[in-house]
Amino acid sequence: MDVDALDAFLKIAEYQSLSAVAKLYGLPKSTLSLRLRQLEGELNTSLFLREGRSLVLTEAGQTLRAHAADILGRCEAARMAVAETLDDASGMLRIGATGEFGTAFYSQMLFAFRRRYPKVQLDLSFFSPHTLYLPERQEMMDAIISWDDGNAAQGGAEQLWTDRFCLYASRDYLARMGAPPTPAALETHQAVMFRQPSGPQLWYLQREAETLSILPRCDLFANEYWTVKYFAVAGEGIAYLPSFFTQIECERGDLVRVLPGWESAAQCVTLRVMRPSALSRRMGAFIEFCRDYFSPGYVFNGPRYYVETIFNPSDNKQTGEQR
Numbered sequence: 001m002d003v004d005a006l007d008a009f010l011k012i013a014e015y016q017s018l019s020a021v022a023k024l025y026g027l028p029k030s031t032l033s034l035r036l037r038q039l040e041g042e043l044n045t046s047l048f049l050r051e052g053r054s055l056v057l058t059e060a061g062q063t064l065r066a067h068a069a070d071i072l073g074r075c076e077a078a079r080m081a082v083a084e085t086l087d088d089a090s091g092m093l094r095i096g097a098t099g100e101f102g103t104a105f106y107s108q109m110l111f112a113f114r115r116r117y118p119k120v121q122l123d124l125s126f127f128s129p130h131t132l133y134l135p136e137r138q139e140m141m142d143a144i145i146s147w148d149d150g151n152a153a154q155g156g157a158e159q160l161w162t163d164r165f166c167l168y169a170s171r172d173y174l175a176r177m178g179a180p181p182t183p184a185a186l187e188t189h190q191a192v193m194f195r196q197p198s199g200p201q202l203w204y205l206q207r208e209a210e211t212l213s214i215l216p217r218c219d220l221f222a223n224e225y226w227t228v229k230y231f232a233v234a235g236e237g238i239a240y241l242p243s244f245f246t247q248i249e250c251e252r253g254d255l256v257r258v259l260p261g262w263e264s265a266a267q268c269v270t271l272r273v274m275r276p277s278a279l280s281r282r283m284g285a286f287i288e289f290c291r292d293y294f295s296p297g298y299v300f301n302g303p304r305y306y307v308e309t310i311f312n313p314s315d316n317k318q319t320g321e322q323r
Contacts, residue, residue: 090119099126165264190237191216248306
C-alpha cells in the first residue's frame with residue numbers, strides 16, 4: 001500500500017475536498033486524484049461519496065481511516081529511527097499553534113528555526129484554542145505552541161515568554177480626539193475591539209494595586225488582531241494589543257502608547273511536547289531553539305511583518321495633489 005496515497009487519503013478525509021487539499025498543501029489536484037484512484041483500485045472499493053461539494057467517507061473509507069493514521073505513524077517512527085543515526089537534526093516536525101498572531105509571531109520564530117536547522121521539515125497548523133485541544137488534533141502534532149495557554153498547568157507545558165496587552169492609537173487619532181488622561185476618560189473615545197467567540201474582549205488593565213475591567217464604546221469589531229491593528233493605525237480608534245505586536249508600528253511612529261503605566265497582567269507563551277518520553281533529535285533541537293529564541297539576549301535577523309503607514313489617496317499631504 002503506497003504511503004503517499006494513504007497520506008493523500010487522510011488529507012482528503014480531513015478537508016472533504018480535493019481542491020482544498022491541493023490549495024493547502026501545494027499539490028496538483030490531478031496527483032491527488034490519481035493517488036486516490038490507485039488506492040481505491042488496490043482495495044477494490046470506493047472510499048468517498050460526493051455530497052454536494054463535499055467528499056464524504058464511505059463505510060470502507062471510515063474503516064481505512066482508522067488504520068491509515070497508525071500506518072503512517074509507524075512509517076514516520078521508522079524514518080525517525082533512521083534519522084536518529086545521523087549527525088544532524090532532520091525529518092518532519094508537525095507544530096500546532098493557536099492562531100491569534102500567526103504571521104507576526106510563530107512564523108517569524110519558525111523562520112529562524114529553519115535557518116538554524118535547514119534539514120528539518122515543518123508542517124505548521126493554526127487552530128482556535130477550542131479545536132487545538134481536541135484529542136484527535138493533539139495526536140497529529142509533535143508539539144503545540146500557545147499564546148496565553150489556560151491548559152498549561154494540566155498538560156505540563158513549559159513557559160517560554162510573557163508579554164502584556166496595552167492601549168495604542170495613531171497620532172492622527174490622538175490629534176483629533178486628545179489623549180485620555182485617565183482610564184475613566186476612555187468613555188469619550190472610540191475603540192477598535194477584538195471579538196472572541198464569547199463576545200468582545202474586555203480591556204483588563206492594572207497599575208500597581210489598581211485593577212480595571214473596561215468595555216469601551218465601539219462600532220468596529222474583528223476576530224483577527226491584524227485587522228484590529230490596521231484600523232488603529234488608520235486612525236479609527238484605540239486598540240488593546242500586546243506590546244510585541246505593535247513594536248515596529250511604535251518604532252515607526254504609526255502607533256503611540258495610550259495611558260502609559262496601565263497594562264494587562266502577564267500573558268504566557270507556552271510549549272507543550274506531545275511525546276516527551278520519546279524525543280527525536282529534531283524535537284530536542286526544536287525545544288532548545290525555542291528556549292534560545294525567547295531568551296533575553298536573542299536577536300532576530302529576518303523579515304518581520306508590520307502594518308504599513310496607511311496610504312490615503314484623499315489626503316493631499318500624502319498624495320502630493322497638484323494645484
